[in-house]
Amino acid sequence: MARSTTKDAQDLFRALWSAYSSTPTNLKIIDVYVAFAVFTALIQVAYVALVGSFPFNSFLSGVLSCIGTAVLAVCLRIQVNKENKEFKDLAPERAFADFVLCNLVLHLVIMNFLG
Amino acid sequence: MAVTDAANGGGGTTTTSIRHAFGNVLALFILLLIGVLAFSIRLFSVIKYESVIHEFDPYFNYRVTQFLTKNGIYDFWNWFDDRTWYPLGRVIGGTVYPGLTLTAGTLWWLLNSLNIPLSVETVCVFTAPIFSAFASWATYLLTKEVKGTGAGLTAAVILAMVPSYISRSVAGSYDNEAVAIFALIFTFYLYIKTLNTGSLFYATLNSIAYFYMVCSWGGYTFIINLIPMHVLLCIVTGRYSPRLYIAYAPLVILGTLLAALVPVVGFNAVMTSEHFASFLVFIIIHVVALVYYIKGILSPKMFRVAMALVVSLGLAVCCAMIAVLIAVVASSPTKGWSGRSLSLLDPTYASKYIPIIASVSEHQPPTWPSYFMDINVLAFLVPAGIIACFSPLSDASSFVVLYIVTSVYFSGVMVRLMLVLAPAACIMSGIALSQAFDVFTRSIKFQLPSLSDGSHADAGDASSESVVHNDTVKADKSEDTSKERTSKKSRKKEKEPVEKPLSKSQIKKRLLVLPLETSIIAILLLVLLGAFYVVHSVWAAAEAYSAPSIVLTSHTHDGLHVFDDFREAYAWLSHNTEVDDKVASWWDYGYQTTAMANRTVIVDNNTWNNTHIATVGTAMSSPEKAAWEIFNSLDVKYVLVVFGGLVGYPSDDINKFLWMVRIGGGVFPHIKEPDYLRDGQYRIDSMATPTMLNCLMYKLSYYRFVETDGKAFDRVRRTEIGKKHIKLTHFEEVFTTHHWMVRIYKLKPPKNRIRGKAKKSKSKASSKTTSKRKGPKRNPF
Numbered sequence: 001m002a003r004s005t006t007k008d009a010q011d012l013f014r015a016l017w018s019a020y021s022s023t024p025t026n027l028k029i030i031d032v033y034v035a036f037a038v039f040t041a042l043i044q045v046a047y048v049a050l051v052g053s054f055p056f057n058s059f060l061s062g063v064l065s066c067i068g069t070a071v072l073a074v075c076l077r078i079q080v081n082k083e084n085k086e087f088k089d090l091a092p093e094r095a096f097a098d099f100v101l102c103n104l105v106l107h108l109v110i111m112n113f114l115g
Numbered sequence: 116m117a118v119t120d121a122a123n124g125g126g127g128t129t130t131t132s133i134r135h136a137f138g139n140v141l142a143l144f145i146l147l148l149i150g151v152l153a154f155s156i157r158l159f160s161v162i163k164y165e166s167v168i169h170e171f172d173p174y175f176n177y178r179v180t181q182f183l184t185k186n187g188i189y190d191f192w193n194w195f196d197d198r199t200w201y202p203l204g205r206v207i208g209g210t211v212y213p214g215l216t217l218t219a220g221t222l223w224w225l226l227n228s229l230n231i232p233l234s235v236e237t238v239c240v241f242t243a244p245i246f247s248a249f250a251s252w253a254t255y256l257l258t259k260e261v262k263g264t265g266a267g268l269t270a271a272v273i274l275a276m277v278p279s280y281i282s283r284s285v286a287g288s289y290d291n292e293a294v295a296i297f298a299l300i301f302t303f304y305l306y307i308k309t310l311n312t313g314s315l316f317y318a319t320l321n322s323i324a325y326f327y328m329v330c331s332w333g334g335y336t337f338i339i340n341l342i343p344m345h346v347l348l349c350i351v352t353g354r355y356s357p358r359l360y361i362a363y364a365p366l367v368i369l370g371t372l373l374a375a376l377v378p379v380v381g382f383n384a385v386m387t388s389e390h391f392a393s394f395l396v397f398i399i400i401h402v403v404a405l406v407y408y409i410k411g412i413l414s415p416k417m418f419r420v421a422m423a424l425v426v427s428l429g430l431a432v433c434c435a436m437i438a439v440l441i442a443v444v445a446s447s448p449t450k451g452w453s454g455r456s457l458s459l460l461d462p463t464y465a466s467k468y469i470p471i472i473a474s475v476s477e478h479q480p481p482t483w484p485s486y487f488m489d490i491n492v493l494a495f496l497v498p499a500g501i502i503a504c505f506s507p508l509s510d511a512s513s514f515v516v517l518y519i520v521t522s523v524y525f526s527g528v529m530v531r532l533m534l535v536l537a538p539a540a541c542i543m544s545g546i547a548l549s550q551a552f553d554v555f556t557r558s559i560k561f562q563l564p565s566l567s568d569g570s571h572a573d574a575g576d577a578s579s580e581s582v583v584h585n586d587t588v589k590a591d592k593s594e595d596t597s598k599e600r601t602s603k604k605s606r607k608k609e610k611e612p613v614e615k616p617l618s619k620s621q622i623k624k625r626l627l628v629l630p631l632e633t634s635i636i637a638i639l640l641l642v643l644l645g646a647f648y649v650v651h652s653v654w655a656a657a658e659a660y661s662a663p664s665i666v667l668t669s670h671t672h673d674g675l676h677v678f679d680d681f682r683e684a685y686a687w688l689s690h691n692t693e694v695d696d697k698v699a700s701w702w703d704y705g706y707q708t709t710a711m712a713n714r715t716v717i718v719d720n721n722t723w724n725n726t727h728i729a730t731v732g733t734a735m736s737s738p739e740k741a742a743w744e745i746f747n748s749l750d751v752k753y754v755l756v757v758f759g760g761l762v763g764y765p766s767d768d769i770n771k772f773l774w775m776v777r778i779g780g781g782v783f784p785h786i787k788e789p790d791y792l793r794d795g796q797y798r799i800d801s802m803a804t805p806t807m808l809n810c811l812m813y814k815l816s817y818y819r820f821v822e823t824d825g826k827a828f829d830r831v832r833r834t835e836i837g838k839k840h841i842k843l844t845h846f847e848e849v850f851t852t853h854h855w856m857v858r859i860y861k862l863k864p865p866k867n868r869i870r871g872k873a874k875k876s877k878s879k880a881s882s883k884t885t886s887k888r889k890g891p892k893r894n895p896f
Contacts, residue, residue: 008420012420079361086357101319109376
C-alpha cells in the first residue's frame with residue numbers, strides 16, 4: 001500500500017514536472033517571481049515567530065506587500081496566459097500596465113503603513 | 116426604449132448606431148434628471164424650517180468638520196478633545212470615522228478656493244443630498260452591470276426616492292450614512308464590473324472605493340463579509356473562473372491594508388472576527404485556483420491520483436490549522452466579535468449584556484409597518500426581481516440576490532439597517548419593473564399592425580435578448596391565464612416568418628407575447644403603481660422625515676407654534692457661564708451641548724465608556740446629597756435636564772429615566788430598578804415609590820412645576836405628579852426655557868460653616884477621626 005502510494009507520488013511528480021516544463025518562458029518568469037515573493041513572506045513570518053511582532057504595523061505591511069505582489073503577479077499570469085480563452089482579446093501590454101498600476105497603489109499604501 | 120428611425124430600409128447598422136447614440140443621450144439626460152430629483156426631494160426640511168443641522172450625531176460631525184476647516188488636517192488627525200467625557204477626554208483622531216468630515220472639508224475647501232464663500236454649516240447641511248444624487252448614479256451603474264440600461268435607470272429613479280434612504284440623508288442630516296451608502300453601492304458596482312470584465316484596473320479602483328467605505332462607516336464589515344460569501348457561493352456552485360480570482364484576491368490584500376490605514380480600524384482589520392471570513396475565503400480560493408490549474412495541466416488519470424494523495428494530506432493540515440484558529444478565537448470572551456456585530460448575529464445579546472446598545476432606539480428590531488413605510492411598493496416588487504435574476508443566472512445577478520437576502524435578515528434585527536436594505540430592494544425592483552415593461556411594450560409593438568412592418572429591425576434586435584417572465588408578471592397583474600397561453604401559441608406562429616430572415620443570435624429564445632389589451636392595461640397599472648410610490652415617497656420626505664428634532668412645531672388652533680427651547684438653552688449656557696464650566700446631562704445631549712453651547716460635558720452620544728455613563732445615571736437616580744457628591748467629584752457646575760411635561764414632548768428625561776436606572780444599576784449595585792417601580796409599573800404620580808419621589812431626576816424635572824397650573828398635571832404621563840412642593844437643598848435653578856423643555860440647575864457650593872446640631876456631630880466625629888473616615892466623604896465609587 002505504501003509502496004504504491006510512493007510510486008503514485010513519483011508518477012504524479014514526474015507528470016507534473018513534464019506538464020509544467022511545457023509552459024512558455026514568460027509565464028515561468030512570473031512563477032519564479034511569485035515563488036520569491038512568497039518565500040520572502042515566509043522569512044518574515046519566521047522572523048516574527050522568533051523575535052516577536054513589535055512593531056506590528058511594519059510586520060503587517062511587510063508580509064502583506066509580499067503576498068500582495070504575489071497575488072498581483074498571479075493575476076498578471078492569468079491575463080497573459082495564451083490558453084485562457086476569456087482574456088484572448090486583452091493585449092498583454094494592457095495587462096502589464098494594470099499590473100504596474102495596482103502595484104503602485106499597493107506600494108504607496110505599504111510606504112504609508114510601514115511606520 | 117428609443118424611438119424607431121424613419122429610414123428603416125437602409126443600412127441596418129447606421130440606424131442601429133444612430134438609435135444607440137440617441138439612446139445613450141436620452142439615458143444621460145434621464146440620469147441628470149434623476150440626480151436633480153434625488154437632490155431636491157431632500158430639501159423639504161430646509162424649506163419648512165431652516166438650513167440647520169438635525170438630531171444629535173450630526174452636531175458632533177459638524178463640530179469635527181469645523182475643527183478640520185479651521186486647523187487643517189494634521190491637527191485633525193492628532194486632535195485630543197478635552198471638552199467631552201470630562202475628565203477622560205476623547206481621542207478624536209483615533210475614534211472617528213473620518214470619511215464624512217474629510218469629504219465635507221474637501222468640498223468646503225474646493226468651493227472656497229473657487230471663491231464661492233459657502234459657510235461650513237451650509238456645506239455640511241447639503242452634503243447628504245449631493246451624495247444621494249451620486250448614490251443613485253452608482254445604482255444605475257450597478258444595475259446596468261447586472262441587467263442592462265433600462266433596469267439601471269429604473270433602479271436609479273427608485274433609489275432617488277426611497278423613503279428609507281431619505282430618512283437618513285435629508286438636507287441637514289449630516290451623518291455617516293450620507294456618504295457611506297454611496298460608497299457601498301459604488302464599491303459593489305466596481306466589484307461586479309471587475310467580475311464581469313476581469314480587468315485588474317477595476318480591481319484597483321474597487322480597493323480604493325472600499326477604502327473610502329472603511330473611512331466612512333462602521334458598516335463596512337458588511338462588504339468584507341458579503342463579498343467573501345459571494346465568492347464562496349460562486350465556487351460552490353461551480354462558477355469559479357479566473358475573473359473571480361482577479362476580482363477577489365487583490366481586494367482582500369489591498370482592502371485589508373487600506374482598512375488598517377484608517378486609525379479607527381487599525382489592527383482590528385486583521386484581528387477581529389469580522390474580517391476572518393475574508394481571510395478564510397482567500398485561502399479557499401487559492402486552493403481552488405491551484406486545483407483548477409493542476410486539473411488543466413494533468414491528464415485525468417494522474418489528476419485522480421493527485422486528488423487522492425492531496426486530499427489525505429491536506430485534510431490533516433487543514434484540521435490542525437482550524438483547531439488552532441478555534442482555540443485562539445474561543446479564548447476571547449466575545450469570540451473576537453465586537454458588541455454591535457454580536458448583537459446583529461444574536462439579537463438578544465445586547466439586551467442581556469450591554470444595556471446601552473439595547474437602549475438606542477435605532478437598534479431595536481423594526482415593526483412590520485415600518486417595512487411598508489420605508490420601502491413601500493418595493494416590498495412586493497423584490498420577489499419578482501429575485502425571480503428575474505435567475506433567468507439567466509450570472510455571477511452579477513447571484514451577487515445581487517445574496518445581497519438582498521442578507522440585508523433582509525439584518526434589517527429584521529435592527530431598524531437602522533433598513534438603510535442597507537434600501538439599495539438592494541431598489542435594484543431588485545428596478546430589474547423587475549424593467550423586465551415587466553420590456554414584456555408589455557414588446558407585446559404591444561408586435562401587435563400594432565402599422566409598426567410591425569417597420570419594426571423588422573426591432574424584432575431582430577429584440578430576439579437576441581432575454582426571455583420574458585410571464586409568470587412573475589402574471590402573478591402581479593394577471594387577468595386571464597388560459598386565454599393568454601393559447602393566444603401566445605398563435606402569435607408565435609405568426610411571428611416566426613418575420614424573425615427568420617433577421618435572426619442573428621445563436622440562441623433563439625421563444626418570445627412570449629401577451630394580448631394587446633392586457634399589455635396596455637398592465638402598463639397603465641404599473642404606471643399607477645409607480646405613481647403610488649412617488650406620492651408616498653414625497654409625503655414621507657415632506658412630513659415624516661424632515662423634522663430637524665432640534666426645532667419642534669405644532670399646529671394649534673391659533674396657527675403654527677414653534678418650540679426652539681433647545682437652542683435657547685444652549686445659547687443661555689454659552690452666554691451666561693464660564694468657558695471652562697462643566698455641564699452634566701444625559702448622554703443624548705452631549706454632542707449638541709459641545710457643538711452649540713461650547714461647554715465641556717461629562718458624557719456624550721459616543722457612549723464608549725459605560726462606567727462613566729453609569730456614574731451619571733447613578734447620580735440622576737440618587738437622592739440630592741449623594742448626587743451632589745458625585746457631581747462635585749466630577750467638577751460639574753451645571754446640570755441640564757429635559758422635561759416635556761408642560762407641552763407634551765414625549766422624549767424627555769423622565770421617560771428615559773428607567774434606562775438611567777438600568778445602566779447605573781449595571782455598574783453600581785446599590786441602584787436597584789425595583790426600588791423605582793410600584794408593582795412593576797413605572798409611575799410618577801402619588802403612587803410612586805419614595806425612592807422615585809426623592810431622586811434627583813424627579814426633583815429637577817418637577818421643581819416648581821406646580822406653579823404652572825396649580826395642579827402639576829404632567830401632559831406626557833397624563834397624571835398629576837406625586838410630590839408637588841419640592842425643596843432643593845443642594846441645587847439651585849438658574850434657567851428654564853420658555854416651554855419648560857430644558858431646565859438648567861447649578862450646584863450649590865458647599866457650606867462655609869456647619870452650624871447647629873451638625874457641629875455637635877462634627878465634634879463627636881473629630882474625636883474618632885481615624886476610624887470613621889467614611890462619614891462626610893462618602894464616595895459612591
